Amino acid sequence: QVENLESNLRQGREYLLAVNRCFTYRVNDTLCVYVRDTAGIDWERFADTVCMTATSYALDRQKIFIIKPGPDTIVRRTCP
Numbered sequence: 001q002v003e004n005l006e007s008n009l010r011q012g013r014e015y016l017l018a019v020n021r022c023f024t025y026r027v028n029d030t031l032c033v034y035v036r037d038t039a040g041i042d043w044e045r046f047a048d049t050v051c052m053t054a055t056s057y058a059l060d061r062q063k064i065f066i067i068k069p070g071p072d073t074i075v076r077r078t079c080p
Contacts (some may be wrong), residue, residue, distance in 0.1 A: 001057045002031070008053055009033075015041060019050075020067060030063045032038035037068040043075045 006019035017034040033050055035041075054062050062066050066075040 001059055004039045005031075005050075005054055005057050008057075009050065013041070022063075029061065031059070034066055034067050034069075035074070037044060037072075047075040047077040051077060054079060 002019060002021060006016075009019060010016050013021070015036040015038040017036060019031060019033050021028075022030040022032040031050070031054065035043075035046075037069040041073060045067055047064050050064050050066070054060075054064070060079070062079045064075070065073055067073050067079075
């Protein structure tokens with residue numbers, strides 16, 4: 001499911017580097033989305049898009065971390 005999610009999110013988003021499970025004790029509910037530090041991107045809106053798209057792939061109630069190189073967490077979101 002995660003590979004399909006990444007493939008879908010990559011379309012038209014050159015700033016997307018990778019989508020993986022985060023290394024955590026609850027590996028089934030947390031997604032790390034790695035992005036390039038790109039000006040002009042509404043990261044909050046992108047996190048909403050990740051939530052909606054993840055839900056469409058039956059990845060419900062995920063915790064989403066949008067991370068840029070550094071690593072620096074830009075947005076944390078818990079999907080409904």
